Amino acid sequence: MKRTKNxxxxxxxxxxxxxxxxxxxxxxxxxxxxxxxxxxxEHSWRMTLFTxxxxxxxxxxxxxxxxxxxxxxxxxxxxxxxxxxATKPDESVKYTQELRAIENLASLLPADQGMMFRNLWMxxxxxxxxxxxxxxxxxxxxxxxxxxxxxxxxxxxxxxNLKYGKEYFDSGSxxxxxxxxxxxxxxxxxAEFSKE
Numbered sequence: 001m002k003r004t005k006n007x008x009x010x011x012x013x014x015x016x017x018x019x020x021x022x023x024x025x026x027x028x029x030x031x032x033x034x035x036x037x038x039x040x041x042e043h044s045w046r047m048t049l050f051t052x053x054x055x056x057x058x059x060x061x062x063x064x065x066x067x068x069x070x071x072x073x074x075x076x077x078x079x080x081x082x083x084x085x086a087t088k089p090d091e092s093v094k095y096t097q098e099l100r101a102i103e104n105l106a107s108l109l110p111a112d113q114g115m116m117f118r119n120l121w122m123x124x125x126x127x128x129x130x131x132x133x134x135x136x137x138x139x140x141x142x143x144x145x146x147x148x149x150x151x152x153x154x155x156x157x158x159x160x161n162l163k164y165g166k167e168y169f170d171s172g173s174x175x176x177x178x179x180x181x182x183x184x185x186x187x188x189x190x191a192e193f194s195k196e
Contacts, residue, residue: 009110016108022078029084030143031150038146040074040082047073047142051135057174058134066131069124072117073135076101086160095125133168137175140165141182148185158190 023041030038048070055063074082076098083089102121106114124132144161162183169179 009113012108012110013113016105019105019108020075020078023075026077026081028082029086030146031152032146033149033151035151038150040077043142043146044071044074046146047135047138050138050142054138054174054178055131055134058130060130061134062131065120066135069120069131069135070138072121073124073139075105076121078105085164086157098125127168133170134175137165137168137170137178140168141178144182144186148182148189152193156193158186158193161186 023044024039026040027037028040028043030043032038032042048067051070052063052067055061055066077083079101080097083094102118106118108114109117123129124135127133127136144164147156147158147161166179169175
């Protein structure tokens with residue numbers, strides 16, 4: 001059978017999806033309700049669900065772009081893992097590691113899709129559009145929410161969450177109210193935890 005461009009593209013997409021499976025094994029510094037550390041894939045799934053719903057609230061947002069951005073926003077963690085923001089990592093080292101992963105992953109895809117994948121990740125990283133700023137806010141929001149729902153270790157720093165990512169929650173938008181609700185959940189969880 002003669003190989004077509006479409007067949008080659010499907011093979012490349014399959015290879016990319018096989019590689020992306022690794023995100024299921026990358027653990028984050030967030031815990032589930034049953035005390036298990038969550039994976040980057042689990043975080044990305046719930047964040048994407050959050051994005052799809054929140055983007056529908058703002059007609060100026062390209063919701064398809066925002067959803068795709070949410071799906072791929074943490075794919076740069078595939079090889080070197082998650083680095084907790086609470087550890088105050090060297091952002092240039094983190095960026096270099098993640099960019100290397102993104103370029104490797106993009107190279108697995110058909111050229112036009114690989115370029116789109118890389119450009120979308122760069123847009124997210126730069127925070128250069130409304131969609132990127134929304135996704136960045138919801139990335140922080142999902143993490144904070146997980147911390148208020150999870151069975152965290154005894155030394156968990158809830159106070160960090162009260163400052164984490166505040167700059168992405170624009171005043172006057174629905175995100176301001178979202179942040180108020182998240183901070184309230186964090187304060188309630190912290191109070192519960194201190195009683196235990």
